[in-house]
Amino acid sequence: MQQLKIFSLVLLFLLGSLASATASILEDASKYAVRIKTSISYPFFEDEAGVSNGAGFLVDKDRGWIITNAHVSGRGTGTVEVLFKDNDFQEAEIVYVDPELDFSILTVKDIPDSALVAQLDCKTRRLNGLxxxxxxxxxxxxxxxxxxxxxxxxxxxxxxxxxxxxxxxxxxxxxxxxxxxxxxxxxxxxxxxxxxxxxxxxxxxxxxxxxxxxxxNNFNPSPPLLPLSFASDNVAENYLIVAGNRLGKLSEGIQIGDEVIAVNGIEISSPTELATELRGKSGNAEFTFKRGETKIKGTVEFSPKSKITERQYLMVDGGLIAEDIYPERFVQEKHYMFHSVRKGSYAQRIGFGKGEVVLTIDGVKPTSIEHLEKLLSGEGEKEIITRHWSSIDELFYDYFKIDYEPGFVRSYNVP
Known part of the structure; x- marks a missing residue:
């Protein structure tokens, strides 16, 4: 009986310690977590117009850096405000938006003395059951x-x-x-x-x-734009099976069906792990492939994806035009797309829609945002040919001719 009492007391003590530790962890969280409010009138393709609310957390007090989701902060055409607990909202600026994963980094000027810096678990490890x-x-x-x-x-x-x-x-x-x-x-x-x-x-x-x-360290952290595309075997949990080259022929020695198992000598098992290894790099990387029971090495040339924070865009009477949202299609065709069209705007009334690609303006193919602005500016009606996914089966394109009388046309850079 005495042993049972001692065991019960020890168990109660341990449970109390665990509860106290959890309470302390959550109390700290309230000091590094923030509220985020975003307002977007003219969104990029990936964002939505309107006001949204979310969360974030402080990761660098000296720089004022806060991490959140890209879908919370938006991608640069809206206003973002941040609030620390027991403080007022203040305006934030976007430092970085990842073009692949759903995260972004903001910066604010006023950090409360009471704010804590969140501690991050940066190791790649098994988290099962945590x-x-x-x-x-x-x-x-x-x-x-x-x-x-x-x-x-x-x-x-x-x-x-x-x-x-x-x-x-x-x-x-x-x-x-x-x-x-x-x-x-x-x-x-x-x-x-x-x-x-x-x-x-x-x-x-x-x-x-x-x-x-x-x-x-002032390096571009964007993930790589790889020429390879991958197939997935969800049953076997193999996600790096070479399916082809998005931009042309496969590099010499690489075959469809090869499985990537390492890059630059580092073992990997997913596209995210591959991209993480190549962040901050460009040029050539050594890939190790598995073909049957044989391991084969090959060289793949790549460059970083474009920074979202350096996007140029054009406002056209309620429509926002920027590079085609699909990188491989833009590399091949160099077209510009309507990322959004504001409801009730002149752009919507004459027939422009989200996802529509501009092919020509008065028979001329635009080659840059500056060129597009020049072609759309000035007096006189413009004949614009656009292309959109078919409304019938989304397998083929529909083409449209739209007569446009220029109104408000102006180019911008993401702040």
């Missing part, structure tokens, strides 16, 4: 957390995600996914699957951490 808390502002319940576990780091829709059953609701996006064992951040809350329960996803920290370090 207890976590998704911190943020779900449904306007500010600075609150939901608890759960990590299922695994899962490949889904082309990228790696941290899958968790910790609830990620509207307002949680951009907030930290926190390990309740260490207090370190293992992911950025991003999304949940519709019509499901317990299927929530966060951006893993390894590529985010590498991007932060590259930015601090």
């Amino acid at each position: 207890e976590v808390a998704a911190f943020g502002h779900p449904h306007s319940l500010y600075f609150s957390a939901s608890r759960g576990i990590v299922s695994k780091v899962r490949f889904y829709e082309g990228h790696d995600w941290v899958q968790t059953d910790a609830a990620i609701n509207p307002g949680n996006s951009g907030g930290p996914l926190i390990s309740l064992d260490t207090g370190l951040i293992i992911g950025i809350n991003a999304m949940s699957l519709k019509d499901s329960e317990g299927l929530n996803f966060a951006v893993p920290m390894a590529p985010v951490c590498k991007s932060l370090e590259l930015l601090k």
Whole structure:
């Protein structure tokens, strides 16, 4: 009986210690987490017009850097405001938006003395079964957390995600996914699957951490624009099977069906791991392929993807035009696309729509945003030929001729 009492007391002590540790971790989170409010009138293709709310967290006090989701901050055409707990909103500027994963980095000028810097878990490791808390502002319940576990780091829709059953609701996006064992951040809350329960996803920290370090050293952290395209075998969990070359012929010695197993001598198992290894680099990389039971080495030439923060765009009477959103198509065809068209605008009234590609203006193909601005400016009606996915089966293109009387036409750079 005495032994049972001692065991019970020890168990109560341990449970109390765990509860106290969790409370401390969440208290710290309220000091590095922020609210983010974004307003966008003329969005890029990936964004939506309107006002949105989300979360973020402070990662560098000296630089004022805050991490959030790209879908929370937008990609540079809106206004972004940030609020630390018990403080007022202040305007933020975008430092970096990733062109592949759902994260961005903001900067603000005024950091409260009470603010803490979030500690990040930058290691690539197994997270299966880890207890976590998704911190943020779900449904306007500010600075609150939901608890759960990590299922695994899962490949889904082309990228790696941290899958968790910790609830990620509207307002949680951009907030930290926190390990309740260490207090370190293992992911950025991003999304949940519709019509499901317990299927929530966060951006893993390894590529985010590498991007932060590259930015601090004035390197471009953008992922590589690879000529290779990959097929996935979801049953065998092989996601780097060469399916072809997006831009032409495969490099000498590489065959369709080869599986990438390493790059520059580093073993990899997913496109995200591959891209993370090549962030901050350009030129040639040594790939190791598996073909049957044989390992083969080959050289692949690549360059970084374009920085979203250096995008040029053109405002045309309520429409926003920029480079084609599909990189491989832009490389081949060099067309410019309507990323958005404001409802009720002149651009919408005469027939322009989101996703429409500009082919020619009075028979001339635009070669740059500056050239496009010149072709659309001035007096007199312009004959514009555009192309869009077919409204019938989305397999073929429909072509349109639109007569346009120039009004407001002006080019911009993302701030």
